[in-house]
Amino acid sequence: MRLDGRRESENVEDRRRMGTGTKIGLGGIGGLIIAGLITLLMGGNIGDVLQQAGGMGMQAGEGQTEFTPEEEELAKFSSQVIASTEDIWSQIFKEYGIGQYPAPTLVLYTGSTQTACGQGQAAMGPFYCSGDQKVYLDLAFFQTMDRQLGVKGDNSSLAKAYVIAHEVGHHIEYLMGTLDKAHRKMQATNQSNANKYSVRLELMADFYAGVWAHYESRLFNSISDRDLQEAIDCAQKIGDDYLQKRAQGYAQPESFTHGTSAQRMKWFKRGYETGDVRQATTFQESDATL
Secondary structure (H helix, E strand, O other): OOOOOOOOOOOEEEOHHHOOOOEOOOOOHHHHHHHOOOOOOOOOOHHHHHHHHHOOOOEOOOOOOOOOHHHHHHHHHHHHHHHHHHHHHHHHHHHOOOOOOOOOEEEEOOOEEEEOOEEEEHHHOOEEEOOOOEEEEOOHHHHHHHHOOOOOOOOOOHHHHHHHHHHHHHHHHHHHOHHHHHHHHHHOOOHHHHHHHHHHHHHHHHHHHHHHHHHHHHHHOOOOHHHHHHHHHHHHHOOHHHHHHHHHOOOOHHHOOOOOHHHHHHHHHHHHHHOOHHHOOOOOOOOOOO
16 A cells, blocks of 8 residues: 555554553453454454453553654554545545544554543554544554464555554444444343444444545555455454354354454445445345345
């Protein structure tokens, strides 16, 4: 994905030197992914994961004061991606007569950080908190994508940008009122039905990430066929069925919270191919057509 010469966002809060320097051992972010238990991988029900991560017994080390060139490259890339989402969603809101787009803040942190939704932990993966309208990202997650999930691509790949764009997708859901409405329904029903609402929220965020990629490609010609394939491969490898089969050899559909690999690829591709926010219809689809 070509972002050379593109601006960096001013809506970035760098807390990396404020982090705990958390050392993640067995049961940390890598373990959670392998076990298929990251509820918040690419967004999700933040309260449950905050509680889970808080009880993981992580060890705090020395706060990091220097960053490697790779980390600085990833930080710049993340800032450029969030800037791209600002430009594109501002244009989309204008085109569709929605109004002015209030952009979220990207928070870079190391180990753990305080959020309006509770204590954030690197073990949760990237997440969006509607309480403060911020996207939280520990850059170490990108290394986990490469090592634990085998997601291909360099430090400026569309697969990594997709992670950020998905979280911004939850921000769009919040601005549209979809997120709060779904969360209220989730709190008023049983766990099985709540999981179904969660899946539809996640697939909608995948769709919005695809819409962003559509405009990014159209306006800047920055996305190659290889970039697109890497992003689709990433969506495939974070499907609930893929993660559960990898962890335990079988899938439990009733426990899905993010959607199958096929569903995640489908909705990202639909957003990319159409670029039409009106087709964010995951809550109108039947279980069979979702």
